[in-house]
Amino acid sequence: MLVGLQPILVYMCKVDGKFNFSPISVNFLTEVAKVIFALVMLLIQARNQKVGEKPLLSVSNFVQAARNNVLLAIPALLYAINNYLKFTMQLYFNPATVKMLSNLKVLVIAVLLKMIMKRRFSIIQWEALALLLIGISINQLSSSPKGTTSMGVSISMGAYICTFVFVTVPSMASVFNEYALKSQYDTSIYLQNLFLYGYGAIFNFLGILGTVVIKGPESFDILHGHSKATMFLIINNAAQGVLSSFFFKYADTILKKYSSTVATIFTGFASAALFGHTLTINFILGISIVFISMHQFFSPLSKVKEEEDGVLKLETFKKNESRSRDSSFINIAAGANDEVLHRVGSEERQPLLPT
Numbered sequence: 001m002l003v004g005l006q007p008i009l010v011y012m013c014k015v016d017g018k019f020n021f022s023p024i025s026v027n028f029l030t031e032v033a034k035v036i037f038a039l040v041m042l043l044i045q046a047r048n049q050k051v052g053e054k055p056l057l058s059v060s061n062f063v064q065a066a067r068n069n070v071l072l073a074i075p076a077l078l079y080a081i082n083n084y085l086k087f088t089m090q091l092y093f094n095p096a097t098v099k100m101l102s103n104l105k106v107l108v109i110a111v112l113l114k115m116i117m118k119r120r121f122s123i124i125q126w127e128a129l130a131l132l133l134i135g136i137s138i139n140q141l142s143s144s145p146k147g148t149t150s151m152g153v154s155i156s157m158g159a160y161i162c163t164f165v166f167v168t169v170p171s172m173a174s175v176f177n178e179y180a181l182k183s184q185y186d187t188s189i190y191l192q193n194l195f196l197y198g199y200g201a202i203f204n205f206l207g208i209l210g211t212v213v214i215k216g217p218e219s220f221d222i223l224h225g226h227s228k229a230t231m232f233l234i235i236n237n238a239a240q241g242v243l244s245s246f247f248f249k250y251a252d253t254i255l256k257k258y259s260s261t262v263a264t265i266f267t268g269f270a271s272a273a274l275f276g277h278t279l280t281i282n283f284i285l286g287i288s289i290v291f292i293s294m295h296q297f298f299s300p301l302s303k304v305k306e307e308e309d310g311v312l313k314l315e316t317f318k319k320n321e322s323r324s325r326d327s328s329f330i331n332i333a334a335g336a337n338d339e340v341l342h343r344v345g346s347e348e349r350q351p352l353l354p355t
Helices: 002-013 023-047 059-068 070-092 095-102 105-116 123-140 155-183 189-215 228-250 253-275 281-298
Strands: 304-306 312-314 341-343 349-351
Touching: 002 228, 002 253, 023 070, 023 189, 023 228, 059 070, 059 189, 070 155, 070 189, 105 123, 105 155, 105 253, 123 253, 123 281, 155 189, 155 228, 155 253, 189 228, 228 253, 253 281
Parallel strands: none
Antiparallel strands: 304 312, 341 349
């Protein structure tokens, strides 16, 4: 619901087709809100610690955790760049064209997971990801007039430039975020979030200072042009960011992508109810393909099973028919009856959800 509400709130924030506020200020306030939330949750967690556990708020543990989680600065920087570009691109480019092409990020995420996280996907799961791409694209197909331009650049050229940015930056941010969070699995997620959002606030504040240098001191007023809609947008983005961290640490980037895609359904119905937008046949066909893709990706028939000898095998109805793989991966099966485990280190396994 939070993901589905975001484009609606962004739409409501526009005044005469533009934003009266600085997008960087929204991103900065969002990071500050997430920092405050992480601090509150960290204090609650520290108060509920059992006797004998390492104190979360001791200076030595905090400094050590900060050193171990310095990699979180990379996704924080990428998120700061991407969050600003999301506002900018909505002003200058046809959203349907850009979104349709930017859906390639699901395949880029899968490739990055395979390269960085050593993830293994079965052939059926690759086909499911391709169906997800097709389903989203069908949903977002638009009959834009030919020759329409943005910023003096043809839609095709602008879409390709935007696609390159939207595909690489958020995909790398998501995968690096998952890798950084899971590489320090024993560290409290609220402490990791504090570092991640702290880095994000710093990068966005540097962006504000850069704006002041370019536009003058008057642009330093971070509350200028804000309305109730922008406040709701900040709260929504903050809550969405916090929940995303749980996806990345205890679940999977692909699962988050599916959840974001399903949010399109909520956005479609909410837009129809609030703004009178028409639900097209493309919308119905698109979400149908997305649900088929989701069922196929998480089906027991498509799962890659990790055997005790370290060989990955594809489960089928016939146990004697299997495909071998040469490394382990993080297997997420939402709604499955069997217990889902993911590898934290070379030997250690942890449950999907925190206990």
